[in-house]
Amino acid sequence: MFFHRSLLLEVRTFAVVPLLVLALSSPWGRGRRAELFVMWSSDDPSLRTQIAALSPTVSPDEARRVAYTTYMTGRELHREWRVAWLPGIQNFLVNMGARKGGLCFQWATELLVRLDALKLQTLELHWAESGANTGAEHNVIVVTARGQAFGEGILLDLWRYSGSLVWAHVGMDPDYRWTENKSELARRLGGTRDVASKQVRSTTKSN
Template identity: 40%
Template sequence: MMWTKAAGACLLAAVTLAGCAMPARDEMVPERMAFAASGMTQEQAKIAALRADILALGPGIDPAEAQRVAEVAVLKPLQWARDWDVVDPPLVHNMKVNHGLKPRGLCKDWADDLQRQMWALKLRTIDLHRAIANSRNVKLEHSVLIVSAKGARFEDGIVLDPWRQGMGRLWWSGTMDDPRYSWDAREDVFAWKREWKVRVAEDR
């Protein structure tokens, strides 16, 4: 399959309809830039910043666990981006995955693999949550992993999103502070979809 101008035009239209313009570059907010100024690499700076944000979720979080979670969240997606040959913006890569041109790299793939990696850490003081946005509207549905303090709600956690900026570069924020998406628990979305399918079948 050739990547034609027509295909590009279709993608532009899809992006416009989805309302999901991607950030142009991997930005660090000013307070996190201080880490980079200390001589750290960008990845080290992001790990340190994410670790600090995870620890701020609650006093019971083990600093060693926060470190391991931050390392996995920042470094593993960069490896997967290489494994999956991610060289395009997220929505372009999605189209290529859906047409069989690339092996993986949909938002669900990033979230699934990140969750598996976090499970392997056998976390005791941090909980994992799955969340979905845009499940009930015409915009592009999006899936992520959220981490929180043990026993806390996903709304009080941190969204970990390696898809949003492309190339496996991790983006994160507090769940309720996300400027682009409003998140629902994945189990609630799945339950709603099952009920919707039943209603549709009964109306036929």
């Protein structure tokens, strides 16, 4: 019954959010409360514009690369993981062993690794969680200007729309309340960097 209600909720959410996107052409520019926005194409300027606007210190090129990399990560993993439309269905398939990936923390981890590889100088990445240690836990990546408070950032969510890039201001998400987990960020990055380091050492020895 819970699973059935979750599917109905996701269908209703999908029906409503595009209307919000059309209604709010600028996330913060008209004095309205922003909610969710979707980046529908790789050349959509809205996300990179808002990332660049986080601070005068942010490099426009870094903002562009973060937006593009996030969008392309969603598309690539959607194909690789054979993602079903509703996230709840994909979660079920992953837990049954019928799909390689597609849980929210997997989306967030893959995105974190790819954004970390950009070696950002003016932007900073954060691991965000909602409902930690519960069955409803959700994880996303938040980007801020370097040194900026977590709550001032923009969340990047690839799970909610099954690989389509959903983004919003951290405090304006209608569905989740986000907190930062610095230790989880370090753990995720540490693990992936260790794997990369071992692969490099192995390659060096074989040569």
